[in-house]
Amino acid sequence: MNARLVRTVLGLLALLALNMLLPRALNPYFFQILILCGINVILAVSLNLVNGLTGQFSIGHAGFMAIGAYTSAVVSMRVLPGLLDAMTAAGVPLAVGHGVILLLATLVGGALAALAGLAVGLPSLRLRGDYLAIVTLGFGEIIRVLILNIDAVGGARGLSGVPNYTNFFWVGLWAWIVIAVSYHLLGSTHGRAMLAIREDEIAAEALGVPTTRYKVTAFVVSAFFAGVAGALFAHYLSYLNPSTFTFLKSIEVITMIVLGGLGSVSGAVLAAVALTILPEALRAVKEYRMVIYAMLLIVLMITRPQGLLGTGELKMPWSRKKAAPMPTESAS
Amino acid sequence: MNQQAGAALSLDHVSIVFGGLKAVSDLCLDVHPGELVGLIGPNGAGKTTVFNLITGVYMPTSGTIRFGETVLNGRRPHTICHLGLARTFQNTRLFAGLSCLDNVKIAAHQHAKSSYWDGMWATPGSARDERAIDEKARLLLDTLSLSDVADTRAADLPYGRQRRLEIARALATDPKLLLLDEPAAGMNPQETDALMHLIEDVRKRFALAVLLIEHDMKVVMGICQRIAVLDYGVKICEGEPAMVRRDPSTIRAYLGEDVA
Numbered sequence: 001m002n003a004r005l006v007r008t009v010l011g012l013l014a015l016l017a018l019n020m021l022l023p024r025a026l027n028p029y030f031f032q033i034l035i036l037c038g039i040n041v042i043l044a045v046s047l048n049l050v051n052g053l054t055g056q057f058s059i060g061h062a063g064f065m066a067i068g069a070y071t072s073a074v075v076s077m078r079v080l081p082g083l084l085d086a087m088t089a090a091g092v093p094l095a096v097g098h099g100v101i102l103l104l105a106t107l108v109g110g111a112l113a114a115l116a117g118l119a120v121g122l123p124s125l126r127l128r129g130d131y132l133a134i135v136t137l138g139f140g141e142i143i144r145v146l147i148l149n150i151d152a153v154g155g156a157r158g159l160s161g162v163p164n165y166t167n168f169f170w171v172g173l174w175a176w177i178v179i180a181v182s183y184h185l186l187g188s189t190h191g192r193a194m195l196a197i198r199e200d201e202i203a204a205e206a207l208g209v210p211t212t213r214y215k216v217t218a219f220v221v222s223a224f225f226a227g228v229a230g231a232l233f234a235h236y237l238s239y240l241n242p243s244t245f246t247f248l249k250s251i252e253v254i255t256m257i258v259l260g261g262l263g264s265v266s267g268a269v270l271a272a273v274a275l276t277i278l279p280e281a282l283r284a285v286k287e288y289r290m291v292i293y294a295m296l297l298i299v300l301m302i303t304r305p306q307g308l309l310g311t312g313e314l315k316m317p318w319s320r321k322k323a324a325p326m327p328t329e330s331a332s
Numbered sequence: 333m334n335q336q337a338g339a340a341l342s343l344d345h346v347s348i349v350f351g352g353l354k355a356v357s358d359l360c361l362d363v364h365p366g367e368l369v370g371l372i373g374p375n376g377a378g379k380t381t382v383f384n385l386i387t388g389v390y391m392p393t394s395g396t397i398r399f400g401e402t403v404l405n406g407r408r409p410h411t412i413c414h415l416g417l418a419r420t421f422q423n424t425r426l427f428a429g430l431s432c433l434d435n436v437k438i439a440a441h442q443h444a445k446s447s448y449w450d451g452m453w454a455t456p457g458s459a460r461d462e463r464a465i466d467e468k469a470r471l472l473l474d475t476l477s478l479s480d481v482a483d484t485r486a487a488d489l490p491y492g493r494q495r496r497l498e499i500a501r502a503l504a505t506d507p508k509l510l511l512l513d514e515p516a517a518g519m520n521p522q523e524t525d526a527l528m529h530l531i532e533d534v535r536k537r538f539a540l541a542v543l544l545i546e547h548d549m550k551v552v553m554g555i556c557q558r559i560a561v562l563d564y565g566v567k568i569c570e571g572e573p574a575m576v577r578r579d580p581s582t583i584r585a586y587l588g589e590d591v592a
Contacts, residue, residue: 181452185451188446188458189441189444189446190444190448190451192430195430195434195438196438199430200426200427203425203427204427205408206413206425207441207505208413208441208505209441210410
């Protein structure tokens with residue numbers, strides 16, 4: 001337990017140090033790609049909880065991201081500026097004040113996304129089969145059209161002027177949290193219950209796993225982190241537009257976790273980073289960019305249909321010996 | 333455990349109708365604590381349907397199923413499992429992609445005290461649960477001589493051991509009554525012999541009642557204390573093996589002349 005506290009503190013310090021260092025060391029273009037990598041990691045790893053570990057098929061992740069993005073933006077733009085003024089007046093450093101506002105906005109955005117997840121998941125996850133896919137597909141579109149028609153958040157014009165509070169520290173911290181939560185779950189009886197549902201729902205139920213409760217819980221947690229990713233996204237770009245959160249965004253996240261290997265946390269991380277960098281790296285070949293992107297995906301699907309890592313995990317030299325949650329077919 | 337006259341499991345005039353088909357009709361059946369009861373009958377007689385009724389997969393159209401004092405009608409399968417009823421499946425339903433150890437651990441799930449939240453943050457409570465579950469699962473694998481394959485994927489086990497693993501998994505739920513659906517299907521004679529001993533052994537060691545569906549008459553006649561015969565969803569005979577073996581209606585419907 002003590003070693004864990006030390007690890008946590010060291011990790012936080014490292015994040016703070018990198019937060020100071022990176023914006024100066026990298027040019028703004030690379031730094032932006034780095035931040036987007038982090039946000040996509042949060043999205044992919046959180047979706048992996050539902051699609052990868054619990055074996056349900058959700059295709060509405062962009063909807064939850066949108067809820068988190070818009071809610072947090074409204075919170076920090078309309079509700080909390082007063083708090084920032086009060087904190088500055090009380091002598092709190094500006095960076096800390098921004099951090100507090102961002103944290104609160106992120107939590108509210110995540111909470112609302114989680115609530116939406118509960119509302120969507122409760123009816124559709126009681127059933128077995130593809131109902132969730134259909135419902136989440138509809139849900140994502142409903143959210144987008146809803147935002148498009150709410151004038152208070154800019155409608156089709158988009159919402160500009162979101163305070164630019166997201167930095168490397170917060171993106172890194174949340175990515176760390178969602179990855180840690182995934183691994184912790186995998187090492188616990190609750191994560192195993194999720195895997196059991198993926199493997200055989202009827203057997204899981206017969207062995208005493210309350211399947212509906214686990215499916216809904218995983219879905220709500222996943223929605224929360226999608227909301228968090230949305231909030232970080234909003235406070236990084238300072239501008240939101242409903243067209244960012246289309247069905248295609250959801251598919252993009254699904255592509256990441258399928259490519260990484262459904263169920264593999266490190267695979268999701270790896271693929272999220274790769275698929276964020278790849279389109280940028282391919283800018284050099286201009287009009288062939290999307291052709292090559294698609295071709296690479298097809299080649300990967302043919303050569304590694306189980307995804308980059310299959311259901312296995314990358315073994316880090318520093319990972320503890322007992323952290324072998326899955327029977328790894330060695331990740332060659 | 334109540335060792336008095338009260339049955340552990342009692343089916344009281346239970347029927348289920350699928351469209352125009354009466355799959356199980358007016359079935360009365362008791363299993364007493366510690367008893368080993370066989371359920372036999374030709375293919376399609378409704379034996380597995382009876383299991384599905386007991387475990388809550390289907391809801392009876394009429395009649396009452398009781399486990400001890402509790403009425404099982406309309407309960408979700410996982411709550412029925414929590415009461416102490418565990419089953420195996422006719423076509424094994426292992427968690428194929430997971431290790432044997434994890435298969436058993438999942439079944440020990442209901443005894444964990446820590447919450448999902450604990451699991452998310454790997455709290456000391458969660459770690460305590462994990463140690464207890466791990467210990468229990470390894471002990472069970474050991475009891476069923478499966479410890480050598482603890483880390484093997486369930487799908488990679490030979491068939492006979494998959495059946496064994498399914499029994500280990502069912503035992504991890506701490507059942508009072510074990511429902512075995514054709515555990516000897518597809519086994520060779522040696523494996524079948526070993527299985528018979530295993531069932532007897534497990535029943536005594538864990539003080540279980542067992543309800544057994546099986547087509548291998550050597551197994552059924554050899555270890556069951558009582559046998560019920562099902563044909564077209566109707567119980568046509570019930571009694572001790574020696575009596576069932578000579579029952580004319582059972583011979584006509586199922587056993588055939590040469591066994592008699």
